[in-house]
Amino acid sequence: MTMRVEKQTTLFDSVTLTGIGVHSGGPASLTLHPADANSGIVFQRTNGAKVVETRADWQSVSATSLCTVLGDPKGAGVSTVEHLMAALRGMGVDNVTVEIDGPETPIMDGSSIAFVEAIDRVGLKELSVQRRFIKIKRSVRVVQGDQWCELNPFNGQRFNITIDFASSLIGRQALVFDLNAETFRRELARARTFGSVQDVEKLWKMGFAMGSSLENSVALDGDRVLNPEGTRWPDEFVRHKALDAVGDLALAGLPIWGEYRSYKGGHRMNHAVLVELFKTPEAFEIIEAQGVKEVARSEKGHADLIGGWQAAAFAPEVS
Template identity: 35%
Template sequence: MRSQRTIKECVYFEGVGLHTGSYCKVTLHPAPVDTGIVFYRPCKKSSMVTNISAVVDTTYATTIGNDRLKVRTVEHLLAVISAMGVSNLTIEVEGPEIPILDGSAVEIARLVMEAGVRKQKKVMPYIKILRPIVMEDGHGKVAAYPFDGRKITFRMFFKNHFLGEQLLSFDLDRGSFINEIAPARTFGFLRDVEYFRANGLAKGGSLDNAVIFSETSVINESGLRFKDECVRHKILDSIGDFSLVGLPIEGHIVADKSGHTMNVKFINKLLTCSDCWEVVSEQVEKAPYPVFSYSYS
């Protein structure tokens, strides 16, 4: 069985928030077993455990919060925590948003690697998918299927655009995440920039932290890190969003043109379909609802 894990030493990073434009500082602290992933803001002396019930907004990013604390754009950080197998962590945040850094998760992943991940003396339960769970609407589709391991397949299609269709299947493990998914950057389209600014979004966005496309080319002089960087970034976002289930998932997640809002809706549906999965710990047992606060790894 897999053990719970935390980091060996503190990790610190800072930078501008993509949507708020505010300068933010983040410190990751080791935490004891059964802590889960907890956000903490010292100035408000307020904290919250990260899970699906903490989600308060999914407009172009995933925002979690409660009556005293709200943190925007948590998905890249949660993806690293999840992919690196970290179960217990206290995240100290000074500011309203997790820094966007270069638009990817590679710097956070590097910092966590340098700090090291430590096993703890308690088993890490996980959700095992037993039967297919499917949700679709007019915009996209998300499903979970039984699978011996952790896998994500994502498809996206850019109609009447040179990017066309991008499809990628990814078996989630620490090494492949760091090399193949973490470096993929946030992206957007030149035609949408004015809309974002008019609606108070992307105040901190620039060519230093996002890939921007015109109708015919990449605007950034540095070009792309991967030919299919867009779908890789969507997988990065999805790993972060699906960590909000509250436990690691053993199964195959298949997403077609999904985003933060649809990911969160699917998580809620999955948690209500208790006959389609089971919680595996030291003994196999069925739980009506996963009340744990661990990160999806």
């Protein structure tokens, strides 16, 4: 079986999701609307009678410390866009207008599954225009301390994500997968954001993560997972980091035809590699779908685990 890559898509109809903002703790609502070919993903923030549009691309990123923020965070910016962006890219949605009523996308259960289910409810509409890709021609790499990430030439859309913590409880986890809707839905979409209780308490004192709870994140206190249901996979945490990477790299504006590798990455590193890529025009070219050979899915058809299966892994960022 091969991936369909030929035509751009949008949604058949509008669909609304409501919840709370993970940082404000207040109500948050968004509606996904169909959009024309070559529109890309555009956020429309309603601010009284005024509507401010922000393109979902790397140049709009204004902050990456706790989540990915587009636009002016003190004005009409939109934060925590990565889980929605991951669902749109993972499910192959090219063109959507996101109408949002406040500064945050709803956190839902801390994963992308609610957005995937919303897309499934209305379905995808294939447009008549060829899908375009950013094809990686030469490797680009970013190193910051012991963290690194890189984009490499590859005949497909591959992610190779590794997290590595000194704690024996966390350890090293890695995930390698070729991105398509089936893999995203089954292996990544339900992976939740995570953090330690101590880190969340610090964020509360600073006025952040006011909506964080066991309903929308996986919490660790010492060597205990506090969520009664435990984790959804033994390696849910590298899966969530991979989900974040899919969402952050969707801000390239077009699907990337190549391989993304990261070690101890996060929102900051995911954005940094896009900045480096677009500073290096000889490293990529824009091609249409007819210039892309469809890559055969692996025989197993799912993500491959690299290295040992560890217990719950937590990092301080709310991602």
